[in-house]
Amino acid sequence: MHQFIGGEHRSGTSGTPFEVLDPSTGDVVEEVLLAGPEDVDAAVGAARAAFGEWSRATPVERATVLARAATLLEERAEELARVESRHAGKPIRLAREFDVPGTVDNTAFFGAAARRLDGMASAEYSGDHTSSIRREPIGVVGSVSPWNYPLQMAAWKVLPAVAAGNTIVLKPAEITPLTSLMLAEVLTEAGAAPGVVNVVTGSGPVAGQHLVGHPDVAMTSFTGSTAVGRQVMATAAATGKRVHLELGGKAPFVVFDDADLEAAVHGAVAANLINAGQDCTAAARAIVHRSLYDDFVAGVADLYRQVRTGPTDDEATDLGPLSSRTHLDKVAGMVERARADATVVCGGRSPGGDLARGCYYEPTVVSDVALGSELWTDEVFGPVLAVVPFDDDDEAIRLANDTEYGLAASAWTRDTYRAGRASREIRAGCVWVNDHIPIISEMPHGGYKHSGFGKDMSAYSFDEYTQVKHVMHDITGIARKGWHRTVFTLPG
Ligand code: NAP
Numbered sequence: 001m002h003q004f005i006g007g008e009h010r011s012g013t014s015g016t017p018f019e020v021l022d023p024s025t026g027d028v029v030e031e032v033l034l035a036g037p038e039d040v041d042a043a044v045g046a047a048r049a050a051f052g053e054w055s056r057a058t059p060v061e062r063a064t065v066l067a068r069a070a071t072l073l074e075e076r077a078e079e080l081a082r083v084e085s086r087h088a089g090k091p092i093r094l095a096r097e098f099d100v101p102g103t104v105d106n107t108a109f110f111g112a113a114a115r116r117l118d119g120m121a122s123a124e125y126s127g128d129h130t131s132s133i134r135r136e137p138i139g140v141v142g143s144v145s146p147w148n149y150p151l152q153m154a155a156w157k158v159l160p161a162v163a164a165g166n167t168i169v170l171k172p173a174e175i176t177p178l179t180s181l182m183l184a185e186v187l188t189e190a191g192a193a194p195g196v197v198n199v200v201t202g203s204g205p206v207a208g209q210h211l212v213g214h215p216d217v218a219m220t221s222f223t224g225s226t227a228v229g230r231q232v233m234a235t236a237a238a239t240g241k242r243v244h245l246e247l248g249g250k251a252p253f254v255v256f257d258d259a260d261l262e263a264a265v266h267g268a269v270a271a272n273l274i275n276a277g278q279d280c281t282a283a284a285r286a287i288v289h290r291s292l293y294d295d296f297v298a299g300v301a302d303l304y305r306q307v308r309t310g311p312t313d314d315e316a317t318d319l320g321p322l323s324s325r326t327h328l329d330k331v332a333g334m335v336e337r338a339r340a341d342a343t344v345v346c347g348g349r350s351p352g353g354d355l356a357r358g359c360y361y362e363p364t365v366v367s368d369v370a371l372g373s374e375l376w377t378d379e380v381f382g383p384v385l386a387v388v389p390f391d392d393d394d395e396a397i398r399l400a401n402d403t404e405y406g407l408a409a410s411a412w413t414r415d416t417y418r419a420g421r422a423s424r425e426i427r428a429g430c431v432w433v434n435d436h437i438p439i440i441s442e443m444p445h446g447g448y449k450h451s452g453f454g455k456d457m458s459a460y461s462f463d464e465y466t467q468v469k470h471v472m473h474d475i476t477g478i479a480r481k482g483w484h485r486t487v488f489t490l491p492g
């Protein structure tokens with residue numbers, strides 16, 4: 001029963017079974033019957049039927065559902081963390097301390113934000129009419145999410161959409177559907193009417209594509225790779241729907257010569273290895289001043305050799321597996337090809353022994369990466385840090401921007417002017433100064449350039465999930481208005 005449609009768990013009707021695996025062992029976690037186009041149609045139908053009432057619910061009614069959901073999620077925190085850890089291959093510590101609390105906080109935030117959908121003040125801008133702004137929901141939202149943070153990505157899509165009065169059909173990545181189903185169940189238990197939140201678990205090319213192209217879906221919000229994002233945009237174009245895309249990243253991590261080296265080294269390890277590097281904002285390219293370069297590379301490599309790679313259910317594990325065998329092969333292939341024109345300082349292989357059953361890859365530092373090479377330009381999405389040196393500030397900024405992506409970046413310096421310049425000149429949706437990774441519900445997340453457009457989290461996400469209506473109300477009661485003369489003048 002892996003479809004959640006109209007408030008009920010159902011079985012998919014595609015006839016295609018799919019095994020959800022634990023990437024740390026290769027064991028089957030659950031067998032799913034995937035959704036086919038009929039299941040998507042049923043979910044869109046349920047969302048459409050629920051839209052009228054949900055869109056007319058008062059802000060406080062929607063806020064109450066979300067506040068209750070936050071409490072229910074907290075009550076189920078341990079269960080959510082375990083399921084998330086198992087099917088996404090996350091160390092349990094990360095699931096417990098990051099994924100689940102982040103989702104609870106997001107839910108509470110959107111509960112509060114549902115009551116603050118502010119617009120500009122009503123006023124008589126023309127002198128003769130009162131102009132006011134209505135922020136209205138769009139309709140049925142069709143969302144597609146990735147496997148790296150299944151619960152958080154589902155929450156980032158579902159919460160602002162329903163807080164603003166839309167109804168939603170979410171298609172999670174087929175390899176990680178379980179916690180998205182739990183989120184939909186919790187929201188429904190919290191009081192969202194059947195059909196407000198629906199989840200179809202199926203493949204991208206079948207269920208995802210059908211959802212994006214559905215004529216009754218008014219908007220698509222997508223998080224995933226840039227390549228699939230472009231396809232999604234093309235599919236959505238046929239029905240002219242609104243699109244919100246959160247795509248790939250290749251974040252620069254710029255260490256200036258006055259940086260606190262210890263902070264930068266520890267920061268790089270955390271920011272590159274979080275979620276085994278399968279994080280769209282992960283530090284991917286360390287751009288380090290030549291005076292600190294050797295010490296930085298040696299410092300990161302030293303910590304990488306101490307990282308505890310292990311079973312995901314072990315509280316002591318720092319680094320879990322990659323999400324799938326296919327993804328492991330992709331990451332390993334990129335590092336192998338980089339050996340031709342760069343130096344693999346540590347890692348660069350999968351661990352043996354018990355871990356060989358899983359999709360593990362050792363934390364890897366690659367130094368002197370060739371500019372323009374695949375490791376410099378393409379998203380690895382694994383525990384691999386590419387490092388290059390620079391000589392002056394102009395070069396550092398140029399290298400930081402030498403990417404088609406623009407999701408996130410960081411600058412490490414104790415000089416306030418340098419920090420200010422980097423914050424202004426690095427073209428990315430988020431620039432951290434002397435840190436890299438922290439996210440907060442109140443602030444927006446979203447890309448520049450080929451990392452997409454539109455914002456997740458924060459009140460800015462309401463710009464994606466609402467449309468603005470101008471209501472202009474005549475207050476004069478004059479039948480023959482002065483401005484009519486511009487269009488017609490009665491004879492005589
Ligand atoms: P992906 O391969 O692009 O897949 C993302 C989702 O799209 C999955 O649910 C996938 O379904 C679905 N899909 C595939 N083809 C489709 C199609 N033709 N039409 C509609 N949907 C389709 O990405 P991923 O490998 O899951 O996730 C990793 C990527 O996500 C990275 O590039 C990462 O940077 C990006 N990401 C971005 C952000 C952000 O906020 N900007 C956050 C997290 C991740 P199936 O896999 O089930 O077939």
Ligand code: MG
Nearest residue numbers: 147173174204
């Ligand atoms: Mg996929």
